[in-house]
Amino acid sequence: MKACQLIAHGQPGRFELRELQPAPLAPNEVMVRVRACGLNRLDLWLEEACLPMPLQLPRTPGGEVAGEIYACGPGVSGWRLGDRVAVQSNLTCGQCEYCRCGEDSFCLKGELLGVQRDGGFAEFVPVPARALVLLPREVSFETAAALTLAGSTAMHMLTDRTKVRAGDWVLVIGAASGVGSATIQIAKGLGARVIATGSTVTKRELALRLGAEVAVDSSAADWPSEVRRLTGKRGVDLAVEHVGGPLLARVLECLARGGTVVTCGATAGRDVTLPLWPFFVKQQRLVGSYGRNRADLVATLDWVADGRLKPVVDRIFPLMETPAAFAALRSRQVLGKLLIRP
Numbered sequence: 377m378k379a380c381q382l383i384a385h386g387q388p389g390r391f392e393l394r395e396l397q398p399a400p401l402a403p404n405e406v407m408v409r410v411r412a413c414g415l416n417r418l419d420l421w422l423e424e425a426c427l428p429m430p431l432q433l434p435r436t437p438g439g440e441v442a443g444e445i446y447a448c449g450p451g452v453s454g455w456r457l458g459d460r461v462a463v464q465s466n467l468t469c470g471q472c473e474y475c476r477c478g479e480d481s482f483c484l485k486g487e488l489l490g491v492q493r494d495g496g497f498a499e500f501v502p503v504p505a506r507a508l509v510l511l512p513r514e515v516s517f518e519t520a521a522a523l524t525l526a527g528s529t530a531m532h533m534l535t536d537r538t539k540v541r542a543g544d545w546v547l548v549i550g551a552a553s554g555v556g557s558a559t560i561q562i563a564k565g566l567g568a569r570v571i572a573t574g575s576t577v578t579k580r581e582l583a584l585r586l587g588a589e590v591a592v593d594s595s596a597a598d599w600p601s602e603v604r605r606l607t608g609k610r611g612v613d614l615a616v617e618h619v620g621g622p623l624l625a626r627v628l629e630c631l632a633r634g635g636t637v638v639t640c641g642a643t644a645g646r647d648v649t650l651p652l653w654p655f656f657v658k659q660q661r662l663v664g665s666y667g668r669n670r671a672d673l674v675a676t677l678d679w680v681a682d683g684r685l686k687p688v689v690d691r692i693f694p695l696m697e698t699p700a701a702f703a704a705l706r707s708r709q710v711l712g713k714l715l716i717r718p
């Protein structure tokens with residue numbers, strides 16, 4: 377099988393399109409024929425060796441896999457060859473105290489597909505059967521690969537880690553990202569009034585098309601005061617962000633009393649300084665969110681199937697152009713998702 381492997385870290389890293397012999401399937405694993413695989417910030421972190429875990433090369437990146445079951449290993453039941461599936465990219469153990477109660481995003485032995493084991497920028501990928509979710513008939517492989525990771529990350533933030541009530545003001549940072557574009561739609565679908573930020577006119581237009589009431593220019597120095605003005609100086613009930621760094625303190629400026637910031641990333645910096653006085657006086661919350669539970673992925677695909685959630689796909693690259701897709705994502709000139717189609 378062909379696989380695009382990272383063979384040296386860097387910015388850019390070095391990739392090679394290789395012909396590999398698939399290993400025999402382990403018990404309870406299936407071989408998925410990859411039809412589409414989404415590219416994520418996580419893949420860039422792997423490329424740049426910016427992950428707080430030991431990394432081994434060569435590695436086939438790609439965690440947002442959609443495809444068909446090509447072969448079943450020993451012990452697999454309930455799945456048939458040809459079943460159309462999405463793959464939950466945080467591979468969980470199924471046995472720890474968290475997995476046993478359906479809170480698998482807290483798994484003590486989680487493993488990242490495409491980081492700690494070979495992922496989906498390849499013609500085939502072996503995965504544990506417990507990571508599979510059946511694709512609803514209405515959902516294409518491309519749509520699944522655009523929303524399996526990004527959409528379910530947003531679903532986890534908005535329905536598990538926090539709760540959105542109808543009429544809430546929700547601020548979405550980075551409207552044009554995979555997570556941002558899904559967050560706008562899900563928050564709107566839950567009845568919220570959405571304010572989104574975008575650094576260019578095109579990104580802000582996308583936010584409005586996806587259902588944001590207002591799109592704020594995040595390149596303006598005083599954008600938090602614009603958010604406060606839009607909410608009658610009250611501030612937002614919930615802010616959803618994945619940027620971190622100095623931006624996090626600015627996001628706190630946008631919060632109402634009792635408001636919550638939920639964060640699922642730190643692309644602009646992992647160490648931040650926060651002004652604690654207004655934070656506790658206004659009784660605000662800062663909530664971490666990581667990955668998703670299986671139920672979030674199922675819910676995401678249900679939303680997609682009935683049209684409440686739509687993918688935003690910027691471009692689809694063939695497998696041999698995977699390095700160009702990494703470069704495009706790094707350039708930040710992307711609207712929605714980049715996909716690889718082997």
Ligand SMILES: [Zn+2]
Pocket residue numbers: 468469470471472473474475476480482483484485486
């Ligand atoms: Zn577990």
